[in-house]
Amino acid sequence: MSLRHAALGLLSAGPASGYDLLKTFEISLAEVWPATQSQLYGELGRLAKEGLVRVVSEGPRGRKEYEITEEGLAELRHWLVEVAPNLSRRNDMLLRVFFLDQVDADAARGYLERLAQQAVHEHDQLRGVRESVISQGDDALRMYGDIALEWGLRLTAAQRDWAEWAAARVAALEQQKAGHAAAE
Amino acid sequence: MSLRHAALGLLSAGPASGYDLLKTFEISLAEVWPATQSQLYGELGRLAKEGLVRVVSEGPRGRKEYEITEEGLAELRHWLVEVAPNLSRRNDMLLRVFFLDQVDADAARGYLERLAQQAVHEHDQLRGVRESVISQGDDALRMYGDIALEWGLRLTAAQRDWAEWAAARVAALEQQKAGHAAAE
DNA sequence: CAGCGACATTCCATTAGTGACATGTCGAAA
DNA sequence: TTTCGACATGTCACTAATGGAATGTCGCTG
Known part of the structure; x- marks a missing residue:
């Protein structure tokens, strides 16, 4: 509420x-x-x-x-x-990750790469917001807005890194499997 | 849905x-x-x-x-x-940050420090989960679970860093104001 | 065999959230 | 002067989610 x-x-x-x-x-x-x-x-x-x-x-x-x-x-x-903040944790994007074994590795990798791209895009947008805001002064009044903005920047950066890392892991497993198949 | x-x-x-x-x-x-x-x-x-x-x-x-x-x-x-993942973005914790100027700097700092502590706690719990899972093998089957877990680890780490950074910023402003007051 | 805890489903009242529609007013520009 | 877009609120039907109650069964243990 x-x-x-x-x-x-x-x-x-x-x-x-x-x-x-x-x-x-x-x-x-x-x-x-x-x-x-x-x-x-x-x-x-x-x-x-x-x-x-x-x-x-x-x-x-x-x-x-x-x-x-x-x-x-x-x-x-x-x-x-x-009042304790209830970390409303419903996360559609992460829910999908749990079931990603239901599609082939290519599709899974594609999904993760798209997530990375989206994160980059959002990150850039937030940077744009920061640039446009930075000109008008008054540090004290803007502080909490800045802090919230910083959260967005860090979150999107972490999301990008994670998604890229995950896509690479999926790709590595793909390679490994391809190797196995060739060896048989 | x-x-x-x-x-x-x-x-x-x-x-x-x-x-x-x-x-x-x-x-x-x-x-x-x-x-x-x-x-x-x-x-x-x-x-x-x-x-x-x-x-x-x-x-x-x-x-x-x-x-x-x-x-x-x-x-x-x-x-x-x-289907495009809808990033359900409702975030109680961040909403509060926007209005944190309604309480004094001490209370605001306290809020942010508690967030940092919570993040550390969650991070530790997730590490525990990883430890307990790492023993049973089968890399391929566990991969997406691992990837999801890694997301949690990175998110909580980022949250901790951010909250600590934010608390420090609030503290710095507090100091600055105290200095001003003393100078008058 | 009595009783209890885990198993298992169904229903209901309430709140939160979405999306669309209805209704009307004011002010500025063509 | 008309007309159009922004201003402004209200209402309705629907879905999603919460939380709790009611109901009953099975299987083990004392």
Whole structure:
């Protein structure tokens, strides 16, 4: 149930409408905690009913500006440091690896090589983001964004290395088997 | 919708009952694709109805032994190499990092240090698994299990390094601020 | 042979997440 | 001035996942 905390977190930076938050979810938070409108608007309603956020003003087009309340802030801080992060570990990519013996070595190697390429691509994109962000200053405010970005960079680098290593292992086994076959 | 593929994957290694599969989900697949009984039994029923698996025998206690069919195997192979892995990117731990500026530097540092400790712990556990597995031979059959294990080892190592680095950065900023305060 | 623990399945209520549709308003540009 | 795209919210149907309860059987051990 972290969508609510994501919403609270965004509102902790200042009041915003559901529409505003949605934009942030699509842009900044898409890689970490994607959300659809239906979910977000629903959650905002619930948060308001529970008093963790409050409607501060109604703008044009029925726009409702939400503000985080003291209770909301308390809940956010509580969640941040006192609630154990549940490492939601579902990993489609890794699940496939377990069953890769169901396809031939060529296909398996292809899969792993594609993973490596994807990792390189994502890594490059993140580097691009860092370049574009590095120009505008204020170290203190940007720190946690930087730290998150660094996580992405390290993860994609590790993923690339691993996938390349794995592809090489599969290739080595392929070779070995080919050798055996030739020797018979 | 990968639960079905996880089930198919497990059944590709040989017939088993829902109960058997559940054990595997709890033990081997828990870190990659957890599943509850309600989900698994439901999915097995659906898979059977669609002809991807088949009940081969009914044992004592109403036990139903499922076997993967040709269609099931085809679907599994298709999924393995032709369907784009959706990197399910929801990450509770990283989401918190974005909002860590809502707590003081000490608490933030504490959070990151705990992450590092957890990563070390998980890394050690995985090393234990590797040690216990390394004794029984057959390189070829174990390869993909090894590759998956290696992923875990590399990921936890990277996570530890990152968390330590991040904690140090937060500490550095803390120092810097303390210096500023003293200078005033 | 009594009883218990492992085996084994089914069902249900609830929450989280997806995707699409419906509805309407405002502001700027052609 | 009309019209179009961005703004803005709400709702619905559906699937995936969680967690727990209910129900019963088999096989071993005291």
